[in-house]
Every structure is written in C-alpha cells, then in structure tokens.
Amino acid sequence: MIGGDPGRVLSAVTLDNWQSSANLHWTFQHVADFLPTSLISRGTGAIATLPPRPAGISDLEVKLPDDKRTTVGQIMGTTATDGWIVSHRGDILSEAYYGGMTPGTQHLLMSVSKSLVAMVVGALGVDPDALVTSYVPALAVSGYHGATVRHLLDMRSGIKFSENYLDPLAEVRLIEQAIGWAPRTVPDLPNTMYDFLTTLQQKSPHGGAFEYRSCETDVLGWVCEAVSGKRMPELMSELVWSRIGARYDASISVDSVGAGMFDGGINACLSDLVRFGSLYLNEGVSLTGEKVVPESWIADTLSGAPDSRAAFANSPDDLRMPGGMYRNQVWLPYEGNNVLLCLGIHGQMIYVNRSADVVAAKLSSWPLPQNAQMLFSTVRAFDAIAAAVA
Numbered sequence: 215m216i217g218g219d220p221g222r223v224l225s226a227v228t229l230d231n232w233q234s235s236a237n238l239h240w241t242f243q244h245v246a247d248f249l250p251t252s253l254i255s256r257g258t259g260a261i262a263t264l265p266p267r268p269a270g271i272s273d274l275e276v277k278l279p280d281d282k283r284t285t286v287g288q289i290m291g292t293t294a295t296d297g298w299i300v301s302h303r304g305d306i307l308s309e310a311y312y313g314g315m316t317p318g319t320q321h322l323l324m325s326v327s328k329s330l331v332a333m334v335v336g337a338l339g340v341d342p343d344a345l346v347t348s349y350v351p352a353l354a355v356s357g358y359h360g361a362t363v364r365h366l367l368d369m370r371s372g373i374k375f376s377e378n379y380l381d382p383l384a385e386v387r388l389i390e391q392a393i394g395w396a397p398r399t400v401p402d403l404p405n406t407m408y409d410f411l412t413t414l415q416q417k418s419p420h421g422g423a424f425e426y427r428s429c430e431t432d433v434l435g436w437v438c439e440a441v442s443g444k445r446m447p448e449l450m451s452e453l454v455w456s457r458i459g460a461r462y463d464a465s466i467s468v469d470s471v472g473a474g475m476f477d478g479g480i481n482a483c484l485s486d487l488v489r490f491g492s493l494y495l496n497e498g499v500s501l502t503g504e505k506v507v508p509e510s511w512i513a514d515t516l517s518g519a520p521d522s523r524a525a526f527a528n529s530p531d532d533l534r535m536p537g538g539m540y541r542n543q544v545w546l547p548y549e550g551n552n553v554l555l556c557l558g559i560h561g562q563m564i565y566v567n568r569s570a571d572v573v574a575a576k577l578s579s580w581p582l583p584q585n586a587q588m589l590f591s592t593v594r595a596f597d598a599i600a601a602a603v604a
Contacts, residue, residue, distance in 0.1 A: 227241060227244075227247070227248040229394075229395070229396055229397045230397055232248060232249075233396075235581035235582070238560060238579035238580075238581070239294075239296060239313055239579040241322075242296065242321055242322040242560070242577075242579050243296070243314075243315055243319050243320070243321050243322075245320070245322050245465075245467060245479075245481050246320070246465060246481070249394070249395065249467050250394070250467065250468050250469075250470075251465040251466060251467050251468060251479075251481070252445070252447040252465060252466055252468050252472070252474070253447055253451075253463055253464075253465055254447045254450050254451050254455050254463060254464040254465055254466060254480070255447075255451040255455065255456065255463050256451070256455055256456060256460040256461070256462060256463050256464075257451060257455070257456030257457075258456075259456055259457070259459065259502065259504075260459060260502050261459050261460070261461045261502075262304075262458065262459025262460075262461075262489050262492075262500065262501035262502045263304075263501075264301060264304060264305070264306045264485060264488060264489075264501075265304070265305050265306065266305070266306045266309075267302070267305035267306065267307060268307065268308065269302075269307040269308065269603070271286055271300065271307055271308050271599050271602065272285065272286050272287030272290070272308065273285055273286070273287060274286045274595075274598050274599060274602055275598065276289060276591070276594050276595050276598045277594065277598075278590075278591055278594055279590055279591075279594070284591075286595045286598060286599060289591045289592060289594075289595045290310070290576075290592075290595070293561060293576075293578060293580070293588040293591065293592060294560075294561060294578050294579050294580045294581065294588070295310075295312055295561075295576060295577075295578050296311070296312055296313065296315045296321060296577045296578055296579055297309075297310065297311040297312065297315050297319075297321070297484045297576070297577045298310055298484075298574070298575065298576040298577070299484050299485060299487070299488055299574060299575050299576075300572065300573075300574040300596070300599055301488045301492075301572065301573045301574065302570070302571055302572050302603045303571045304492070304501055306485075306488075307599070307603070309484070309485065311484075315484075315577075317483060317484065317485060318462060318483060319483060319484075320462070320463075320464065320465060320481040320482060320483055321481060321482065321483070321484065321562075321577040322478075322479075322480075322481050322562075323478070323480045323481065323482055323487075323558055323562050323577075324478040324558030324559045324560060324562045325428065325431075325477060325478050325556075325557060325558035325559060325562070326480070326487070326556045326557065326558040326562045326563070326564060327431070327466075327475075327476065327477060327478050327479060327480035327558070328428075328431040328476075328477055328478075328543040328556070328558075329490075329543050329544050329556035329564070330450065330454065330480055330490065331431050331434055331435050331438070331446070331450075331476045331477075331543065332367060332431075332434065332542050332543035332544070333453075333454050333490075333493065333506065333507060334438050334446070334449060334450055334453055334454055335363070335367065335434055335437070335438060335542075336498075336507040336508070336511035336542070337453040337454060337506055337507050338438055338441055338442060338449075338453065339508075340363055340437060340438070340441055341363065342362065342363045342364040342367060343362055343363070343364060344362060344363055345360070345361070345362055345363075346358050346361050346362065346363060346365075346366065346433060346437060347359060347360075347361075349363075349437045349440045349441055350433070350436050350437055350440050352408070352412055353411065353412060353433070353436075355412060356411065356412045356413065356414050356415070357371075357372070357373045357374065357414050357415040357416030357417070358371065358373065358411075358414070358416075358433060359416075360416075360420055361373075361420045362420070362421075363434070363437060365420045365421055365430075366430040366431075366433055366434050366437075367430075367434065367541070367542050367543060368424065368519075368522065368525070368540060368541055368542070369424055369425060369426055369427055369430050369540060369543075370420070370421055370422060370423070370424055370425075370525055371416075371420050371421075371427070371430060372416045372417055372418035372419050372420045372421075372422060373414050373415070373416060373417065373427060373429060373430070374414065374415050374416065374417035375414060375427040375428070375429045377426050377427060377428060377531075379559060379583040379584065380583070382399065383400075385414070385429065386428055388400060388403060388410070389407070389410050389428070389429065389432070391403050392404050392405065392406065392407060392409070392410040392469070393406070393407050393410075393467075393468075393469035393470075393473075393475055394469060394470060395467070395475070405469075405470060406469050406470060406471050406473060407432060407436075407469045407473040407474075407475070408436060408473055411429060411432055411433055411436065414429060422525070422528075423525050423526075423528040423529050423530065424525045424526045424528070424529040424531075424539075424540050425529055425530060425531060426529075426531055426540075428477035428478065429477070430477075431476050431477040431543060432475075432476045432477050434476065434543075435473075435474055435476030435477075436473075436476075439473075445472060445474070446466060446474045446476065447465075447466055447468075447474065450464075450466075453506070454490075454506055457500055457502075457504040457505075457506045458486070458489045458490050458492075458493065458500045458501070458502070458504075458506060459489050459500055459501050459502040459504075460482075460486045460489055460490075461483065461485060461486055461489075462482070462483040462486055464480060464481060464482040464483075464486070465480070465481045465482075466479050466480045466481070467479030467480075467481075478558060478559075484575055484577055487564050487575035487577075488564075488573045488574070488575055489501055490564065491556070491564040491565075491566050491573040491574075491575065492573050493506055493507065493512070494512060494515070494544075494554050494566045494568070494573075495566060495568055495571060495573060497509040497512050497513075498511060498512045511542070514541070514542065515541050515542040515544060515554070516541075516546070516551035516554075516568075517551065518539050518541040518546070518551075519541075522539040522540070522541055523537065523538070523539045523549075525539075526538055526539045526540055534586060534590070535547040535548070537549035543556075544556055545557055547593065551568070552567060552568050552569050553565070553566065553567050553568075553597070554566040554568075555593070557589075559580075559583040559584060560578060560579055560580045560582075560583055561576065561577070561578025561579065561580040561585070561588060561589070561592070562576070562577055562578060563575060563576045563578075563589075563592060563593075565592075565593065565596040567596070567597070567600040567604075569600075569604060570600035570601070570603055570604035571603075571604075572596070572599065572600040572603060572604075574596045574599065576592055
C-alpha cells in the first residue's frame with residue numbers, strides 16, 4: 215500500500231497500480247505528483263465565507279433502503295470516506311477529514327468533473343440544439359455526425375461506448391490508455407484524447423434512451439475549447455472557478471498535447487465543492503453574488519425535457535433511481551426537482567437539496583468503482599440531514 219500520509223511516495227506509484235484499491239486513498243490526493251496536470255486558478259477575487267455552525271449531525275438516525283437503521287456518522291465511517299462536509303444556508307454544519315487529508319488537499323473528483331464542464335457550457339452560452347460538428351468539424355468522420363450538444367449534455371447520443379470499469383478493453387478504459395492514465399496494451403490506439411474521440415462509432419439513433427457515457431463530456435470539453443479558442447483550465451477559471459468564491463485553486467489532468475480529461479480528471483478541495491454546488495441553489499449566482507450561469511440554465515437543469523424521465527427509465531443501465539432523470543450532466547434521483555447529485559466513481563459526490571437549502575459533498579476512495587450500497591446510504595444520510603435542518 216502506498217502511504218496514507220500527505221508526503222510524496224513517488225517511487226511507489228505507477229500507471230499500473232495508481233488505481234488499485236489499496237492505493238486510492240493516497241493517489242486520489244496526489245494526482246499532480248505522478249500525472250501531468252494544468253492549473254485551474256481561483257483568481258484574485260473574494261473567497262466565499264462558509265461560517266462554521268456545528269450541529270452534531272453525526273448521530274442523526276438514517277433509514278437505509280433495506281429498512282435497516284444506522285447513523286450519519288456510521289455511514290461516513292464505513293464508506294471509505296476521505297472527507298465530507300454539509301452546509302445549510304451557507305453555514306458549515308459539519309466538516310471532517312480522514313487519513314491525512316486536509317481542507318487544502320486537492321482530491322480527484324472523477325465524474326463530478328462532468329458537472330463542472332457542463333457549467334462551462336452554460337456559462338459560454340453554447341447552443342444546445344446546435345450540431346456538435348458545427349463546432350468541431352473533425353468529428354464529422356465519427357459516430358457523432360448528426361448529434362447535437364443537447365444529446366451530449368443529457369447522454370442521449372447513439373455512440374457505442376462501454377462504461378464497464380472492470381473490463382480493461384471497454385472504451386472507458388481504452389480512453390485512459392490514449393491519454394496516459396494507464397499503460398498501453400493496445401498499441402494502435404490514438405495517443406491523444408481528441409484523436410481517440412474521432413474513432414468512436416454510432417450504434418443507435420441519436421436522441422434515444424439515456425446511457426451513461428463518459429465520452430460525451432470529453433466531446434463537450436472539446437466544443438468549449440473550439441467555441442472559446444481557449445484551453446479548459448483557463449476557460450474554467452475565467453467562467454466558473456474564479457467566480458464561485460473558491461478558496462483554493464483546482465487542477466485538471468491533461469494528455470500529451472494539453473487536452474484535459476474532462477470526464478473525470480478535475481481535482482479540487484472539499485469545501486469548494488459546496489461553493490460550486492450552491493450555484494444550483496441560487497439560480498446560477500455564487501455565494502459572493504457573481505452571476506456564473508443564466509438562471510435559465512439552472513431552470514432547464516431542474517425541469518429537463520418532456521421526455522427526460524422516460525429516456526432515463528428506458529436506459530439499459532442499472533440506475534436504481536425510479537422516477538429520476540439526467541440533465542446537463544447532473545443526476546436528479548427522485549421524482550420532482552428538489553435533489554440534485556453530481557456523482558463520480560469510487561464515491562465522489564455533491565448533494566444539493568433545494569427545499570432545505572443544503573449543499574453537501576463527500577470525497578472517497580471506495581475499493582471498487584461502483585458500490586450501490588455505499589452510494590445510496592450516503593444519499594440517505596444527506597437526505598436525513600436535510601430533513602432535520604428543514
């Protein structure tokens with residue numbers, strides 16, 4: 215096992231082992247020590263204050279999906295938590311770190327990154343109904359021909375892309391080889407993110423059922439860079455990270471030519487996830503009062519399209535969120551639009567409960583990429599806190 219302390223143990227980290235279960239607690243907090251990254255600056259603006267208001271919420275009872283009862287603290291203590299935080303109306307009710315992680319530690323967000331990239335799409339004002347190829351002509355030779363930005367935002371393109379994390383030859387793992395996150399076992403793979411995306415093919419009509427595909431976010435990042443003429447680290451800093459009152463810089467893993475791992479490569483500190491999540495509470499306005507995205511973007515995220523929930527229900531994925539939907543790269547797990555989730559494998563989460571004015575976040579190092587028990591018990595814990603403070 216690579217050490218759990220904050221110090222660097224570079225000699226023990228390889229592309230072969232950094233994502234192994236024994237090492238995740240350390241590697242998720244030290245990505246910049248062994249992979250190339252680019253800075254996402256917080257800028258020079260004011261930091262959004264998050265005053266502490268300790269509430270003793272660890273002992274709150276939580277009813278799990280199987281009707282067993284536990285507590286918030288027991289859930290956090292048994293789900294490979296690296297850090298968790300809960301805010302209510304901008305005050306911090308609880309904030310805790312484990313195994314050497316600190317408030318200033320950047321942690322890999324995995325697919326929570328997707329929600330940050332989508333916020334850049336909203337801030338840029340990209341037309342959701344425009345063809346992807348109108349922004350990125352290079353994709354005309356790929357399966358993305360005929361797909362719209364909306365298809366990508368809601369993961370409803372017809373692209374063939376397996377998200378089976380345990381299959382080393384699934385596209386979600388092959389793209390890691392292309393960008394340098396994993397050793398190359400397929401020699402003829404492209405050597406960059408964008409070149410890999412042009413090889414993807416269509417398997418079904420665009421606009422069909424929801425199917426979770428990380429590649430959609432990578433194409434969205436490419437669209438943002440094409441529209442703006444800027445690389446994502448600069449763009450995200452300018453449009454989002456410098457406007458939310460972030461306390462710390464963030465960073466993003468990049469490939470050999472500087473393209474970002476948009477679908478899962480952003481690293482950030484725990485409390486700044488509350489500052490980001492608050493945009494969904496405040497109609498796109500940050501805790502410092504800056505407008506980040508139009509109110510209409512948040513409203514669209516909450517309402518979805520007339521067929522969003524049907525597309526979600528028809529998904530081939532095992533979603534376990536009856537009545538839910540996926541819109542603008544966030545999850546709405548229940549009927550209605552009160553709770554939003556930004557989710558990443560191995561236990562990364564931002565939780566937003568609009569009626570309770572609660573934003574929470576959890577960063578983790580689950581041994582396996584997906585674990586339904588750990589995921590839904592965490593959601594239930596945050597639900598219980600929201601119910602208690604509301």
